[in-house]
Amino acid sequence: MTGSTAAPFTADDYRARMERAVRAAAETGLAGLLVAPGPDLVWLTGYAPTATTERLTLLVLAPGQDPVLVVPTLEAPDAAKAPGASALTLRDWTDGKDPYAATAALLDASGSFGVSDNAWAMHLLGLQKALPGTSYASLTEALPMLRAVKDAAELKLLAAAGAAADATFEDIRNVAFGGRRESEIAADLDRLLREHGHAQVDFTIVASGPNGANPHHDVGDRVVERGDMVVLDFGGLKDGYGSDTSRTVHVGEPTDEERRVHDLVRTAQEAGFRAVRPGVACQEVDRAARAVIADAGYGEYFIHRTGHGIGVTTHEPPYMIEGEEQPLVPGMCFSVEPGIYLPGRFGVRIEDIVTVTEDGGRRLNDTTREMVIVD
Ligand code: ZN
Ligand code: ZN
Numbered sequence: 001m002t003g004s005t006a007a008p009f010t011a012d013d014y015r016a017r018m019e020r021a022v023r024a025a026a027e028t029g030l031a032g033l034l035v036a037p038g039p040d041l042v043w044l045t046g047y048a049p050t051a052t053t054e055r056l057t058l059l060v061l062a063p064g065q066d067p068v069l070v071v072p073t074l075e076a077p078d079a080a081k082a083p084g085a086s087a088l089t090l091r092d093w094t095d096g097k098d099p100y101a102a103t104a105a106l107l108d109a110s111g112s113f114g115v116s117d118n119a120w121a122m123h124l125l126g127l128q129k130a131l132p133g134t135s136y137a138s139l140t141e142a143l144p145m146l147r148a149v150k151d152a153a154e155l156k157l158l159a160a161a162g163a164a165a166d167a168t169f170e171d172i173r174n175v176a177f178g179g180r181r182e183s184e185i186a187a188d189l190d191r192l193l194r195e196h197g198h199a200q201v202d203f204t205i206v207a208s209g210p211n212g213a214n215p216h217h218d219v220g221d222r223v224v225e226r227g228d229m230v231v232l233d234f235g236g237l238k239d240g241y242g243s244d245t246s247r248t249v250h251v252g253e254p255t256d257e258e259r260r261v262h263d264l265v266r267t268a269q270e271a272g273f274r275a276v277r278p279g280v281a282c283q284e285v286d287r288a289a290r291a292v293i294a295d296a297g298y299g300e301y302f303i304h305r306t307g308h309g310i311g312v313t314t315h316e317p318p319y320m321i322e323g324e325e326q327p328l329v330p331g332m333c334f335s336v337e338p339g340i341y342l343p344g345r346f347g348v349r350i351e352d353i354v355t356v357t358e359d360g361g362r363r364l365n366d367t368t369r370e371m372v373i374v375d
């Protein structure tokens, strides 16, 4: 990432987001929000420092106060160029000065603040020392839905990122798999995602044969063989918004069992997708997908949650997981990605990004979910 994201938002858009965040903070009893470089800062201001260093950069949002971005003097010119810069006041501090004392002057000395997950511990400890009467909460825990509901412009960007990931799949299914290393196919995915407009690639999982049984297997030197199932899971950021899709392909003709397991995951993915509509709790999406797999006797082999939100990052709230009672709201975007992982043998995962509409769900990925045979 460079000094700002490529997302086409104006200072007014960022002002509206900051106002919304302050209102949400006040409603939960927080005296304000302290936002360090990372996805929350990108979403609120469009500012992404080129290098996040030990020097304090912190956005201070508090009710009845204009937004202030505390920045190191040497980075102030870059911060001033951020798309949301005119919606906030820059307060720079020079090396040798105490940035915590300068920030403390902006804060309610006995308030409770939401702190972004990306804040360095040393900065939070510095603030606590400067203002011993304050207390802090995780911003993601306090306001998990802050970025969850996407507006029309964000939806368009997520749909475009999804279409680019789909185009990548249509290309990758035509490359040679058998006889090549996972790492070579992953390099193809990286190149194709960039060719289709991604500025950042977050992951290119190529998990062949027994490696597919490990959902966190990234990529290795294993040579893909004829007869392998291969889990492909790839995504990143295009114009500041994320893509994330999985398809499981087979090299040559699959066995009956491989077909059956793939069909089961496809049916589970469909069931999760069909559960999506406004007012339904997130956990119901997980339950719908999981029930299909459990009913077929493979419940113990579906070892992760069904989905996660996506936006300016590729993993964020809301989570489609047992225990998450947050109701779905039109505009939310998240993955539906059930899988079955048979240790030492193979794995299958199918993943689409889905957005909640007034009357159900709409997929932002739409390549075939039938098993694709590759060479
Ligand atoms: Zn096979
Ligand atoms: Zn994925």
Ligand code: ZN
Residues within 6 Å of the ligand: 244, 308, 335, 337, 351
């Ligand atoms: Zn995912």
